Amino acid sequence: MNDQTRRGPGRRRDPDARRRILEATVALVAERGYAGVTKEGVAARAGVGRTTIYRWWPSKGAVVLEALRGIFEVRAPDSGDTRGDLVAYARGVAETLTATTYGAIVPGLAADLARDSELAADFRRLCVAPTRASGIQAIQRAVARGDLPEDVDAELIIDIIGGVVFLRTLVTHAPVESDLADKLVEIILSGHRV
Amino acid sequence: MNDQTRRGPGRRRDPDARRRILEATVALVAERGYAGVTKEGVAARAGVGRTTIYRWWPSKGAVVLEALRGIFEVRAPDSGDTRGDLVAYARGVAETLTATTYGAIVPGLAADLARDSELAADFRRLCVAPTRASGIQAIQRAVARGDLPEDVDAELIIDIIGGVVFLRTLVTHAPVESDLADKLVEIILSGHRV
Amino acid sequence: MNDQTRRGPGRRRDPDARRRILEATVALVAERGYAGVTKEGVAARAGVGRTTIYRWWPSKGAVVLEALRGIFEVRAPDSGDTRGDLVAYARGVAETLTATTYGAIVPGLAADLARDSELAADFRRLCVAPTRASGIQAIQRAVARGDLPEDVDAELIIDIIGGVVFLRTLVTHAPVESDLADKLVEIILSGHRV
Amino acid sequence: MNDQTRRGPGRRRDPDARRRILEATVALVAERGYAGVTKEGVAARAGVGRTTIYRWWPSKGAVVLEALRGIFEVRAPDSGDTRGDLVAYARGVAETLTATTYGAIVPGLAADLARDSELAADFRRLCVAPTRASGIQAIQRAVARGDLPEDVDAELIIDIIGGVVFLRTLVTHAPVESDLADKLVEIILSGHRV
DNA sequence: CATTAACCGAGACGGTACGTCGTGTCTTGTT
DNA sequence: AACAAGACACGACGTACCGTCTCGGTTAATG
Numbered sequence: 001m002n003d004q005t006r007r008g009p010g011r012r013r014d015p016d017a018r019r020r021i022l023e024a025t026v027a028l029v030a031e032r033g034y035a036g037v038t039k040e041g042v043a044a045r046a047g048v049g050r051t052t053i054y055r056w057w058p059s060k061g062a063v064v065l066e067a068l069r070g071i072f073e074v075r076a077p078d079s080g081d082t083r084g085d086l087v088a089y090a091r092g093v094a095e096t097l098t099a100t101t102y103g104a105i106v107p108g109l110a111a112d113l114a115r116d117s118e119l120a121a122d123f124r125r126l127c128v129a130p131t132r133a134s135g136i137q138a139i140q141r142a143v144a145r146g147d148l149p150e151d152v153d154a155e156l157i158i159d160i161i162g163g164v165v166f167l168r169t170l171v172t173h174a175p176v177e178s179d180l181a182d183k184l185v186e187i188i189l190s191g192h193r194v
Numbered sequence: 195m196n197d198q199t200r201r202g203p204g205r206r207r208d209p210d211a212r213r214r215i216l217e218a219t220v221a222l223v224a225e226r227g228y229a230g231v232t233k234e235g236v237a238a239r240a241g242v243g244r245t246t247i248y249r250w251w252p253s254k255g256a257v258v259l260e261a262l263r264g265i266f267e268v269r270a271p272d273s274g275d276t277r278g279d280l281v282a283y284a285r286g287v288a289e290t291l292t293a294t295t296y297g298a299i300v301p302g303l304a305a306d307l308a309r310d311s312e313l314a315a316d317f318r319r320l321c322v323a324p325t326r327a328s329g330i331q332a333i334q335r336a337v338a339r340g341d342l343p344e345d346v347d348a349e350l351i352i353d354i355i356g357g358v359v360f361l362r363t364l365v366t367h368a369p370v371e372s373d374l375a376d377k378l379v380e381i382i383l384s385g386h387r388v
Numbered sequence: 389m390n391d392q393t394r395r396g397p398g399r400r401r402d403p404d405a406r407r408r409i410l411e412a413t414v415a416l417v418a419e420r421g422y423a424g425v426t427k428e429g430v431a432a433r434a435g436v437g438r439t440t441i442y443r444w445w446p447s448k449g450a451v452v453l454e455a456l457r458g459i460f461e462v463r464a465p466d467s468g469d470t471r472g473d474l475v476a477y478a479r480g481v482a483e484t485l486t487a488t489t490y491g492a493i494v495p496g497l498a499a500d501l502a503r504d505s506e507l508a509a510d511f512r513r514l515c516v517a518p519t520r521a522s523g524i525q526a527i528q529r530a531v532a533r534g535d536l537p538e539d540v541d542a543e544l545i546i547d548i549i550g551g552v553v554f555l556r557t558l559v560t561h562a563p564v565e566s567d568l569a570d571k572l573v574e575i576i577l578s579g580h581r582v
Numbered sequence: 583m584n585d586q587t588r589r590g591p592g593r594r595r596d597p598d599a600r601r602r603i604l605e606a607t608v609a610l611v612a613e614r615g616y617a618g619v620t621k622e623g624v625a626a627r628a629g630v631g632r633t634t635i636y637r638w639w640p641s642k643g644a645v646v647l648e649a650l651r652g653i654f655e656v657r658a659p660d661s662g663d664t665r666g667d668l669v670a671y672a673r674g675v676a677e678t679l680t681a682t683t684y685g686a687i688v689p690g691l692a693a694d695l696a697r698d699s700e701l702a703a704d705f706r707r708l709c710v711a712p713t714r715a716s717g718i719q720a721i722q723r724a725v726a727r728g729d730l731p732e733d734v735d736a737e738l739i740i741d742i743i744g745g746v747v748f749l750r751t752l753v754t755h756a757p758v759e760s761d762l763a764d765k766l767v768e769i770i771l772s773g774h775r776v
Numbered sequence: 777c778a779t780t781a782a783c784c785g786a787g788a789c790g791g792t793a794c795g796t797c798g799t800g801t802c803t804t805g806t807t
Numbered sequence: 808a809a810c811a812a813g814a815c816a817c818g819a820c821g822t823a824c825c826g827t828c829t830c831g832g833t834t835a836a837t838g
Contacts (some may be wrong), residue, residue, distance in 0.1 A: 011803040011814045035309060040793055049816040054795075055385035107308035110364055115229060120367060128366060151302030155378060156358070159366070163357025164350070166365065170304055172322060172353070173314060185348060206835075210784070228837055248826075266795045400830040401787045423697060428819055437790040442821075473586070496697035498752055502689035503617060508755060516754060523611060544746070547754070551745025558692055559748065560710060561702060561743070571738060579773030596809065622798055631811040636800075 013056070020046040021053060025067040030101060032033040034108030037064060061119045064105060065126065071101055072127035076138035082147040083185055085138045090161045090181035093131070097169045098176050107170055132158050147190050157188055207250075214240040218262040224295060228302030231258060255306040255313045258299060259320065265295055266321035270332035274312060276341040277379055279332045284355045284375035287325070291363045292370055301364055326352050342386050351382055401444070408434040409441060413455040418489060422496030425452060449500040449507045452493060453514065459489055460515035464526035470535040471573055478549045478569035481519070485557045486564055495558055509576045520546050536580050545576055595638075602628040603635060607649040612683060616690030619646060643694040643701045646687060647708065653683055656708035658720035664729040665767055667720045672743045672763035675713070679751045680758050716742050730774050739770055743761055 024045035028037045037060060043050040057063045074092035076085050096102055113120040132155075139154040161184055168174040218239035222231045231254060237244040252259045268286035270279050290296055307314040326349075333348040355378055362368040414432035416425045425448060431438040445451045462480035464473050484490055501508040520543075527542040549572055556562040606627035610619045619642060625632040639645045656674035658667050678684055695702040715738075721736040743766055750756040 011812080014814065017815070033309065036306065039795090040792060043816095047816090049814095049818095050794095051796090051817085052815065055814075058339065063294065103308070108305045111229065111301045113367075114295065114297070114364070125364060153367075153377060156374075156381075158362050159358045159368075160354055160378075160381075162365075163359075163361035164353045165357075167353055167357035167360050170308070171320060171356075173307075174353075177201075180350075181348060184354075187350075187354075187385035189385075191350040191383075192379035192383065192386065193387075206782080208834095226777070232824060233826090237785095241785085243787085244826090245786085245828095246784060249783080399786085402788065405789070421697065423693065426819060427821090431790095435790085437788095437822090439791080439823095440789060443788075444725045462756050491696070496693045499617065499693040502685070502752070503615065512754060512771075541765060543756075544762075544769075547746045547756075548742055548766075548769075550753075551747075551749035552741045553745075554753065555741055555745035555748050558696070559744075560706060561695075562737075562741075568738075571735060575742075575773035576736075576769065577773075578775065579769035579771075581772065581775075620798060621800090625811095629811085631813085632800090633812090634810060637809080667825075735807095 013136065013169065017046075017048050017052055021048055021063065022067040024048075025063050029064060029104055033104040034064065034106075039063075049133060059112065059116060059119060061109055061116060062122065064109060065123055067106060068101065069126045071099070072096065072131065073183070074131045075134045078138070080145075082138075082142040082145060082191060086135075086142070086161075086185045086188070087181045089135050089138055090165075090184055093161055094165045094176050097165045103169060107184075110170070132162075135161070137178065147189070152192055160184065160188060201336060204292060211240070211242050211246050212250065215242055215250075215257065215263040218242075219257050222311065223258060223262065223298055227298045228258065253306070253313060254308060255303055256316065259313065259316055262295065262299060263320045265293070266290065266325065268325045269328045271290040271366075272332070274339075276332075276339060277383060279335070280329075280355075280379045280382070281375045283329050283332055284359075284378055287356055288359045288370050288375060291359045297363065301361065326356075329355070341383070346386055354382060399414070401547075404485040405434070405436050405440055406444065409436055409444075409451065412436075413451050417452060417456065417492055421492040422452065422494075427451075447500065447504060447507060449497055449504060450510070451495060453510060456489065456493060457514045459487070460484065460519065460536055462519045463522045466526070466529065468533075470526075470530040471577060474523075474573045474576070475527070475528060475569045477523050477526055478553075478572055481550055482553045482564045482568060485553045491557065498558075520550075523549070535577070548572065548576060599628070599630050599634055599639065603638075603645065604649040605628055606630075607645050608726075611646060611650065611686055615686040616646065616688075628739055641694070641698060641701060643691055643703065645699060646691060647701070647704055650683065650687060651708045653681070654678065654713065656713045660720070660723065662727075664724040664727060665771060667723070668743075668767045669763045669768070671717050671720055672747075675744055676747045676758050676763060679747045685751065687706075692752075710721045714744075717743070728769070734774055742766065742770060 021042060024042045025037060028041055028045060039050055039053050039060060042048075042063065043053055054064065057066070074089065075095055076089035076092070079085055079088075097106075109123070113123055135158045136154045138151065139148060139157055142148045143150055144154060161181075164180070164184060165176055168176050196357050205353075213300045215236060218236045219231060222235055222239060233254060235246055236242075236257065237247055247257065251260070268283060268290055270283035273279055273282075291300075303317070307317055329352045331344060333346065334352055336342040337344055337346060355375075356379060358374070359370055362370050409430060412430045413425060416429055416433060427438055427441050427448060430436075430451065431441055441451065445454070462477065462484055464477035464480075467473055467476075484493075497511070501511055523546045524542045527536060527540065527545055530536040531538055531540060552568070552572060553564055556564050603624060606624045607619060610623055610627065621632055621635050621642060624630075624645065625635055635645065639648070656671065657676055658671035658674075661667055661670075679688075691705070695705055717740045718736045721730060721734065721739055724730045725732055725734060742764075746762070746766060747758055750758050
């Protein structure tokens, strides 16, 4: 989020302070969930002045995002087997979304995203886009292989997979069964039978 | 949510106070979004003591839920045309989720749902269940008509429709195109071709 | 500063909280001087929410004023001996102004008075006026007795006494000798010899 | 306060930086009063690093003192007329103390003087002593002339003049009437009638 | 018909967190 | 060596809400 370029003379940013802040954030999210994270608490836990957080991040969401962006990563394999690749992708999405930390973050974060479009853009860029891109590539490979029609709406397929898991996790709190991935991929492939 | 049984001698609940609270809540949600609603603000706007809110609702989410549950209602038509009915349902869902008020509420509310399972249960019961039930009935009629196989996973179909719209509205902030409903229903019906 | 009149229904002001606040203020002034008093510190010491202080006093100066107004009290005796009464008054003023607590407060308080005219008015009304009035009465008795001319400027005499002590205490930090009162009164009486 | 001698190799003190700091201080005192002057603000206004201020002055009071010491200067004339000289001196004191800038500084500065004895010493040496010395000389000339007795307490007379004006300006906020100087000198001279 | 208790408005209270400002110390690179 | 720039930990500020609590009033069924 911040590069290491110089910015005129003066004391440089202290990488240790930033590290402690991010670690404290991770710990607090794990312990108390997104709502339980406060700048006050992070600063205290990190042994850092509250001002330092304000200096580098505009909002709580931004800190959490940077601290936890690593967890939002799913990659579709490239095995040559369309069904297998898509199922693996769907399973990855389901596992990530139902994992403890993710569940502790996303609902609260989503609320902030709705009010902070810059944060939302960062979230999409850092967390959503790479995963989606990986899924879309898998679909494009399937098209190349002739397993899906050329005019397939890859975005929509990705959204179907993500949407169902997202909805069940965050809204209906319905279980994400182990065979959900298979069922979804079955419908998607059948629905696009060439 | 509240019965009208007597409760000994003394004054009964003042329906006017409740009404003013709910109206103030609606107004505040519209003006400032879910996060902008506070018990303090509602009480002030409603000309009501803060205590009165505490007396009748356990949380801000509960007030908002009661004040706005009416907006969460989609019903699938019963025209005899499976595709038409499902498209109408999908369009209804999309329109509701993209409507101003809904967008102002759901992200914040979802954050509270994640921390308050009672509120989550109420939300599902009052807002989610009726809409889902209507969609499921439409699917059951399609099965009866022979348009969908008997072993169709109706829940999953409903979740596909809701999930895509939900995801795009709240997370990816992607546009919900006018032909989304058609595309979704096409995939679903093709994916279950008997 | 606040009377005990009703102000509509509701929980009444808690006299215990106010008492604890004022006591903590006195203690902090004694320990650390006026500049060492902070609302934060008072609240912590008094075991009180910071808000409670903000509710009842508009500024730190106002709290200190209420907590310590008792110390600003000098009364001229009425012995029938003009010189004796005035000397006693001057000695009282000198003793008060050189006393520990007073010295710890007044310079800092004076700085606030310069920026807060309401506070300044309260200070004059509560702390300055009664003492001055007592001195002026002594002068009027002297006039009645024929010890001072009828057209004497009583205010000026009071200000000479107070001014010298004030100046030495706060600005020049010069000692206030034990015979200062006698010398001052001598000059004043000689200067108005009838 | 600082000489221009060399001090080993390296860059010498930048007189321009000092000048800019003092000018910025004067401007800020005029605009916002003593309390409105901050090291941060001075540095920003002067286009100077905050460190530079710390290097040369130990406290805000010291900067203000150096920036504004010129305004604290009253000199008694030497006309040969005792009454006239003393009245002129008293008028000068009154005018200085009631002048805008002075009023903006002294109350706040006095608060700092009470806590910083070094600053207090500097203040007395630079601002108070010369003016007092001038007044005392006028009194000594009066004694030489036979207008005042030999054992007159010159310090006390100076303090009477300064004290009354000081008290009215800073504490009672009473007006300093145009004939105050005459009245004071009248009392003083009558009080020492030889 | 008087009692009486539930309900209501108002708001005081101890708190938590916010975002801002200033402080004094420090570090870095430039002149 | 002096300087600008500014990062850092810290402390205090004034504000906004929170959840709990205590009042005095109103009101309507019950005794």
